[in-house]
Amino acid sequence: MSIHRVALNEPDPSLDGAWFYDSVNGALRSDDIDDSESTTLTINPFAGAAAGHSAVRVIINTRVSSEGNYDKLFISGPGYQQNYSGEQDWVESSFVISDGEVITLEYRKDTSSSKGDDSAFINLIEYRYGSEVPAEITDDNYSGDWYFDINEGAYRSANIGHDKTSSMHLDLKGMGVNDLVLAILEVRASMEENADNLVISHDEGDIEVTGDSGWVRVAVAVPEDGVITLSYVKDSSVTRYLDAAFIKAVYLVDGGLEAEPVAFFSIGAQGGLPALGFNPFASPRVPNPSAISASGLSLIRVVIGSASGLGAIDQIDGSGANGTPTGGVSDPARMGVIAGTVLDIQAQPVSRRVRVHERATGRIVRETWSDADGKYRFTDLDPRRAFYVMAFDHTLQQNAVVSDNVHSEVEDGP
Known part of the structure; x- marks a missing residue:
């Protein structure tokens, strides 16, 4: 799973x-208004x-x-709206x-009076996403009175x-994925608009x-028991279009797949990588364009002859840089680990960016x-190499x- 926390004290697309960023509160604060x-603050992770x-x-x-x-x-978000006023402490929301x-936060004042800080604040914006895995609808995971329509597929x-x-x-x-982040359904409505x-x-x-929606992709949150329900609900009169609802595909976003495709280039029949010996392309998993994931492995799409597929490339700073599409490591003795705990100025564990x-x-x-809990862990780092580790306080209350x-250390076990 990719987790991206927006650095609130820096511009973000x-x-x-x-x-604006309020360093005293360590948060974005609504603009001063009369x-x-x-x-309004609009949050669009896809930008x-x-x-x-x-x-x-x-x-x-x-x-x-x-003023309460x-x-x-x-x-506000798709199908959701909540409002808060008065002295409301920090509340976490998930969409x-x-x-x-998009998600919008709007601080709205009435015609008179102000109390408290007269502001709204946001101190965390986090995006979670991952690889989309197609899943099959079978008798083992489906129940109900819907049926498979061969003509519609x-x-x-x-x-x-x-x-x-x-x-x-x-x-x-x-459906076979253990670490579900969310699911995407490909559905279609063909019915009386705004009534059925x-x-x-x-x-x-x-x-x-x-209405007659055509095929659309709808993202859904996964309930604790894993079961969602699709219902075609008809009103008391009128029938239009095919008078039906459909689902064609289910895609599960797998939080257990640590790496994502981050680049596209060809590997010849003899194998080999660019002269750098590692995947030189930026990974969307981390906010710095030259960094790679903590595991040290990236997935790329490789082409050998006419065959194409995803393969893991060992990074040059770790156990090999052998460039094999199978992702096999060349030297387990060079698979070192650097781990530690980040503490704030009160010696309390905190979540911070670590490089x-x-x-x-x-x-x-x-x-x-x-x-x-302040813990971080980097793997597949060559113990023969020297590194330095930096932890950054995005709230600007403490220097790096x-x-x-x-030097990384090779562990006896996982």
């Missing part, structure tokens, strides 16, 4: 609006780190300090959105009368598709974020912390 005005992906889970953390019941923070959809709702409902239940967790509806019930409410640099050149060779002349 996924954010649009006049909100009574009867509003200020930033998640460009090229079909769907993303977005996690935000917000706070408001305002009058000046409000409105948080699953598809490419083309898709499952179709049952033929029903007015004021009736036809439903299918899909067990997403029964395809309703998709998932972990974050209902999504409705209506590993080659000591001789300063080149960034790995990058990740420490977890909520450097561990110099660090």
